[in-house]
Amino acid sequence: MSEHRLAEVFVELADTLVADFDLIDFLHRLTVRCAGLLDVAAAGLLLADQRGALRVVAASTEETRLLEVLQLQTDEGPCPECFHTGQPVTVVDLADAADQWPRFVTEAHRIGFASVHALPMRLRTEVVGALNLFDTRPGRLSPRTIQLGQALADVATIGLLQARTISQSSMLAEQLQAALNSRVIIEQAKGVIAERHQIDMEQAFLRLRATARAGSRRLSDLSRAIVDGSELV
Template sequence: MPTAPDNRSTRSASDAAGERRWDAIATAFAEFADTLVADFDVLDFLHQVTVRCSEVLGVSAAGVLLSDQRGNLRTAAASSERTHLLELLQLQTGEGPCPECFRTGEPVAVPNLKAPAATVRWPEFAQAASALGYGSVHALPMRLRGDVIGALNLFDTEYGPLPPATHRLGQALTDVATIGLLQARAVDDRVVLARQLRHALDSRVVIEQAKGVLAERTGLDMHECFELLRSAARNRNRRVADLARAIVDSTETR
């Protein structure tokens, strides 16, 4: 008499994978909401948002663009260096899903970057993203009610739309990150909010300069230099931007 297959090991592995995914989702929500701390660092927070979203949503990379006090988009964070370059390209050309998402306040989906719908709409961006190995990109608005402060870009090497459940989870994570960012920035005082966001975006310029200095000194690539900078700042209990400024000013060597 044939023996029935034992599916217990398969179920066990599936259950373990499911538990790890739910744990990652819970961790992401907890981190995005926990911004009312004395040493809150907005740039480190936004970088963590991009890293967590790419992990939890199963995409290749993520990036964040935020608006300054004049309503202009500026690059704020990216989970990888090549994603950062694409964020800069979107700002320089005005092309891409992130600027459109910010202007309309609605999600933008590009399931195939090589399709005419993308190449005609955003020729430079679509070509650059494809050249870097990405097949699809989606943008989710960072908004509180009617106030849109930026957008989250999700890049993937695979083609196709986000599954509906993944899209809903991505927007939920984006909404919580937006609320966490705003509550840490005195949401009731728009002047304070604008000033603090401007400081964070200006600090990004100094960080890019410090990455260049570290790259020249160490021979590491730009992504590795940023991770080195973040790690050194945490070990020394300093803000990333403060350490970056010290490296640019040559008062710190590493």
């Protein structure tokens, strides 16, 4: 990757730290940028809610989002382990983890993934989530790629723990919970769009996101309007 492109991405992500921003869109952009910059097939992101339970908030593809959901439903996979230990988890060949995480490995193989790297979203001792990097090729990512992936995860973490809320943990919890609640209404809106236009969920999300960005609106606000029937996409 070019240094110019890398700088552009960090500026793009850091820019959200100084203004009111759409958190769900920010985290989705992070997963897409991670997949592109790190040359992996897909990326997913999980955050802890107010009770400390992990929730899926973003993924670069719809299939990856569903795989992340499966990890939480079965408590199987590298992302929950990464979150609970606060340490990176590397699975260079998912076939070797079939006994440990049978349902997760089966579904990951069905999608076409062969390896996964999970990176903690951590600031000092506080772990707020984990970033999953999936690839269709077995093997380790290079140390430089892992370092860059962790840097992107760190940027996202700092975005969540902004200076205006870092000294007030309750405000942070409310911000994260609001984002997690927004994810629910966004999923409902995706379903409405998918059914109305006979398209799949990934295409529905792309259409939803494009409409929100074109109108400079939050994904959650537009989603509520679609779900309650006051607006069409």
